[in-house]
Amino acid sequence: MQPTGKGEYSFEARLTDRAFGGDYGGPSDTVIHDIEITGRLRGPELTVVSLTVTPHELPYRTCPTVAPAAAALVGASLRSGWRKTVLAHLGGAKGCTHMTTLLLGLAEITTQVIFLEMNSTTECTRESRTDGRWLDRSLEVEPNLLDVCFSLRRDSPVMIPVLDRRSSMGNKDES
Structure with missing residues (x-):
């Protein structure tokens, strides 16, 4: 992901898998899938404004015919309902x-x-992570980060000091 302007980003992703040892019926190192995705996002909802799927290598001649269906994802938001939208069109x-x-x-x-937004005002350093300033900023940028994973759960040793600090400073407690 690369920022390309205020609230705009470009991205590229690639998935390549190989069969080793000849079990796929070909040489010992056969590429089975090699798919590249590029696109651009815009705005706070990270709306997809362009999306290109390039199937470089796929196992069956019918496989590449699916790639154009990804165009239906243009206009969708990565922040809201992305999984449901992808599965509705390509599941x-x-x-x-x-x-x-x-x-x-x-x-x-x-x-x-979110990481870029956090770093714009509070640099990610050992000190800012240790004293909780960096995670405190994360909750300002994205309050929904609380409870998204094991380390960011509200009762974790990572988040308890941050939430205590926010509470003692009169910030809105996320608990």
Whole structure:
């Protein structure tokens, strides 16, 4: 993911898998899937404004015919309903498992954008992570980060000091 302007980003992702040892019926190192996705996002909702799926290598001649279906994702938001939208257009027999997996993974771009926003005012250093300033900023940027994973759960040793600090400073407690 690369910032290209205020609230605009470009991205590229690639999934390549290989068969080793000849079990696929070919040489000992056969590429089975090689799919590349590029595109652009805009705005706070990270709306997809362009998306190109390039199937470089796929196992069956019918596989590449699924790639154009990804165009239906233009206009969708990575921050809201992305998984449901991808599966509605490319899930199951409507799509390619590998392409769908790669597209679902684009949701992780939101984490990168949040990281950039956090760092714009509070640099990610050992000190800012240790004293909680950096995570405090994260909750200002994205309050929904609380409870998204094991380390960011409200009762974790990482988040308890941050929430205590926010509470003692009169900030809105997220608990």
